[in-house]
Amino acid sequence: MQDIIDVQTDDFDQNALYNALRQDSASQGAIVTFSGLVRDFNQGHAIGGLFLEHYPAMTMHSLTNIVGQARQRWTLGKIIVIHRVGHLAQGDQIVFVGVTSAHRKDAFDGAQFIMDHLKTEAPFWKKETTECGPRWVEANPNDEKARAKWGNDD
Amino acid sequence: MINVLFFGQLKEQLQTGQLSIELPVNDVKALKTALGQRGVLWQECLSGASTLVAINQTIGSDKSTINDGDEVAFFPPVTGG
Structure with missing residues (x-):
């Protein structure tokens, strides 16, 4: 099964990605998708937008590794992971994760596993534009807790 | 030669995105x-406890061989997603 993993500056079309997941997937009874957006408020400050930096040589390596781990744990059909970089405005789409499976539990778990690991392992950094000027986003300890609940056997 | 990269806040604080080291260093x-x-x-x-290191695009530690x-x-x- 060919996964689609991409890092891009352009926006993505969620309908097109959903249709790609659905196409030629007769044995897949479940599709779970997640979209992450730029919020208007974070860590006590109003957010105008943000800049997303990444480590290009490592990003694809990291995302491919996370998707591979998800495939080892659950029986999954198609997987699509898209992450945007560069300048994003409030309300813009940042990330898309879509997973298909024969049944819903594997699809839900697979999508959540990928997001929880992406948040804590994939080399992206957000710099927000706030009313007090630009500032780097600090890692949220809850993200690490969310990842830890999957255990270390991955 | 070792190619050293810096990202995010570290890159700004050090005002350096990339440098090369010729010194013989065996580990991080x-x-x-x-x-x-x-x-x-x-x-x-x-030396910050939160500073992470990757060797050839894989997360490592102070003990990692170079x-x-x-x-x-x-x-x-990291703060993506």
């Missing part, structure tokens, strides 16, 4: 010590 700890010769700011940035030609990157905790 030795590389940090060598880079620390550049000043207190470098020592503080690299070989000639490796790419070593230092960066803060």
